[in-house]
Amino acid sequence: MDLKLDTTPSGFALSIAGRRILAHSAAAPCFFVGRGNDSIEMHRGRFTIEDRLAERCPLAYAEIDGASIMLSAAKGQRPRLAVTLEGHALKLRSLDPSVNRFWLRVVADRDEHVWGGGEQFSYFDLRGRRFPLWSSEPGVGRDKTTEITFKADVAGQAGGDYYHTNYPQPTYVSSARYALHVETSAYSVFDFREDEFHEIEAWSVPESIELFAAPSFVALVETLSARFGRQPPLPEWIYNGAIVGLKDGANSFARLAAMRAAGVKVSGLWCEDWVGIRPTAFGARLFWDWKANETRYPGLRQRIAELNDQGIRFLGYVNPYLCNDGVLFEEAQNAGYFVRDASGRTALIDFGEFHCGTVDFTNPDAAAWFSEQIIGKNMLDYGLSGWMADFGEYLPVEVRLASGLDARLAHNLWPVLWAEVNAKAVSSRGRTGEAVFFMRSGFTGVQKFCPWLWAGDQSVDFSRHDGLVTVICAALSSGLLGNAYHHSDIGGYTSLFGNLRTPELLMRWSEMAAFTPVMRSHEGNRPRDNLQLDGDPAVLAHFARMTAIYVHLSPYLRTLSLEAARRGLPVQRPLFLHHEDDRRTYDIQDCYLYGRDLLVAPVWQAGQDERGLYLPAGIDWIHVWTGQSFAGGQEISVAAPLGRPPAFYRVDSEFDALFAGLREL
Known part of the structure; x- marks a missing residue:
């Protein structure tokens, strides 16, 4: 549906499907440009972001010629921004090389509701709040009024806030049945606090502002999913039950057998520790050198084949970093595959008691090496049918990339490049739709590469901003933007400052998971401190029943999966x-x-x-x-x-x- 531009006595108005989107006049302009100097500092995936604003100039004068608008501060001054209407999009071009800040005011209704913004955890309706859009660790607790967030901030700047997310996306859906997308990877902000307008901010002039309208919300979601990408149907093996997450080395197989004997219906065994364990103060972490550790898992390839014979798939773990004390690090460094620092050396990132290099996915050779050698040969050819493709949020802004792209613009794109590397590996083996990976990070376009989202690292509790309820909000917000399949770690993940799982939490989380596309458990960051599904007979019996409910509903879930592939509608819907x-x-x-x-x-x-x-x-x-x-x-x-x-x-x-x-x- 195309945009309609009308001139007015004092400027112009822009509409789509009869809905006014922009209203410009000399007294109330809707476009602004300016200059700023940012400060962006990263600490283990969390960012301190500040802007020293030097200029914010309202572009009050508009000169209209057909579908083109030239905007300047005043009549007779040189234009600073060119806007061209092309179909449903506003194409933008900066005419002033000094400009690095952009603002747009969109007409709002007082009773309007707004959703989207990527994957949001605290608030589904974005109205009344300001949402910076920058991929990062969400943080622990995410509520500045709580003790756990305070302690996390003091201990390691790790507390987070309501708007922090692994997966931002500058797209929103309005209750007026239109959607707006900002085509930029720069740091941006959606501000929905004013009654009369929504304000969009970007630290670069966007390529375009895209607008979509439809007669119904269903049709609008279908349109957005067609724009951003749709996932293939769920693999057939997933309907057999839950993916049980265990990281107990060879003992994982015996525990799985005991759980099955207790009635748990199982589709997969997920052992993120298939690469080995690294003990840290945070808890049991993994050894980031992406190949099977057959000391921890003797005869793993044969074990995987035996599970396959029983209808159970084996899943692992990978992320886009290589620890500097692993074998693959040296191979990648010798080939020049890492992101570099200002001096041209491999940029090492502190992940807490160990350091890693970041594979540079803007280097086609590095991306192909990771896709083929690590995921293709070390994982898919070894027998894995799936994995957690973790992280993607940690690209610092001061590094140098092979492509020459400014890391400030590459940062939000990084999860999409990471998803593409994984998707290409699966496709190269002809296993798209059968072998799967799931991600917590994302940005515009991740939909066409990533089969499933997972909600990241919730606290092991019922807290309002970081517990069980937040994964519902995450599923609903991301689902509107074309992400059909969403799930979470049953029981949560993050256990810090004495915060431990309860039987009730595990059971309530299992109940919710039975009514989601994927049931998957996780032992968490401190598995020995926290209750596990097989650590209490009542909890295990309850989990077994929830897996039976999930399997019972599989005929219904199949229809939803096919509908998602055909129409882009999410399984979990507002x-x-x-x-x-x-x-x-x-x-x-x-x-x-x-x-x-x-x-x-x-x-x-x-x-x-x-x-x-x-x-x-x-x-x-x-x-x-x-x-x-x-x-x-x-x-x-x-x-x-x-x-x-x-x-x-x-x-x-x-x-x-x-x-x-x-x-x-």
């Missing part, structure tokens, strides 16, 4: 996606639709045995566990004992018999 006339659904972020027909309201607070929720209007809903019918359009409260997470299905669902069958499990 309530408003199918109930757009019910505005009470617009700011709900602790419930979701699992496909169109199931509504899931996970228990995300400790000590609760009942749950209140809102049922969308216009249809009756059936409570999964009791068969009781509820009219939509009302707040209800239902019992939610362990093992019966609140879930409801549409009264008109073609899968009603399948859903009703859950009562027998």
Whole structure:
């Protein structure tokens, strides 16, 4: 749908599908340019970012010629920005080489809701807040008012804030049924705090501003997923059950067998320690030299073949760094494959008690080497069917890249380059859609390379900004932008300052995971300190039942997977996606639709045995566990004992018999 440009007595107005997007006048311009000097410092994946602004100039005068707009500070002055309408996009070109800051004000409604921004953890509706968009470690706790975030900040600047995310993306979806995308990789900010306008800021003039409109939210999501990329269907083997994460060396196989004997349905064994372990103060970490460690896992190749015979896949771990005390580091350094520092030497990054080189993915030879040698030969040819493709957020801004691209512009792009390296390896073996990798980092375009997202490193608790509930928000926000498959570490990951898993947390997280595309457990950063799924008979029995629920729902999940590949609709959906006339659904972020027909309201607070929720209007809903019918359009409260997470299905669902069958499990 193309943009419409109208001249006005004092400037111009820009609309799409009858919705006014920009309104310019000399008294209230919508474009601004300027200059600034930034300071960006990284400490273990977290960034301190400051700007010393030297100029912010409103471009008050517009000269319009057909589809072109020349913008200057005043009539008679030299233009500083050229804007050209091309289809649904505004193409931008700076006419002043000194400009390195850009602002745009977009018309807003007072009652407007806004979603997106990549993968957001604290707030689904972005309205009323300011969101910097820069890939980083989200931080521990992520709430500056809490003790754990305070301690993390004091201990290592690791506390984080509400807007920190592994996966930012300068795209938002409006309740006015349009979406806006900023085509830039520069540091940018979405500011939704004003009633009358949204302000976009970028530390470089963007290539373009893209606008999309559709008659419904479903159609808008389909459009965005077509723009950014769609994932292949889930692999057939995933429907067999959970991917069990164990990092216990050879003992992992015995533990897996015991879990299966207890009734756990298993699709994969995920051993991130397949490369070996490095003890650190943070906890048990991995040895970042990407090949099988057959001292820790004797006869691993044969073990993998035996698992395959049982219908169970083996998954591992990799990231884009090589530790400087590993064998592969020397090979990469001799070939000149690493990112370099200002003096031309290999840039070493401190990951906490060990240092690594960053493989330079702007060097085609380095990217091809990593894809073929490490992922192709050392992983896929060895027998792995999947892996966590971790990190991607740690590119410092002062390094030098083979391509010559400024690292300030490459930083946000790095997760996409990392995803492409993985995807090319899988494709080279003809295994796209069958072998999978999952990532926590991302940016614009990661959708077309990364099969699954995972929510990163939540705290092992029920906290509002870093616990179980945040992965719902992450799934909903990223899903609107073309990421169909999302999941999380069952039980969370980060255990610091005495924060330990409880049986209740593991069970509640397992309940939620049963109603997501992928069930995958993780032992966390301190596995010996924290309760594991097989460490308590009641927890293990509960987990086994949740895997049975997941498998029972597999016929439904298959249809959602095919729908995702065909239409780009996410498996986990905000309530408003199918109930757009019910505005009470617009700011709900602790419930979701699992496909169109199931509504899931996970228990995300400790000590609760009942749950209140809102049922969308216009249809009756059936409570999964009791068969009781509820009219939509009302707040209800239902019992939610362990093992019966609140879930409801549409009264008109073609899968009603399948859903009703859950009562027998």
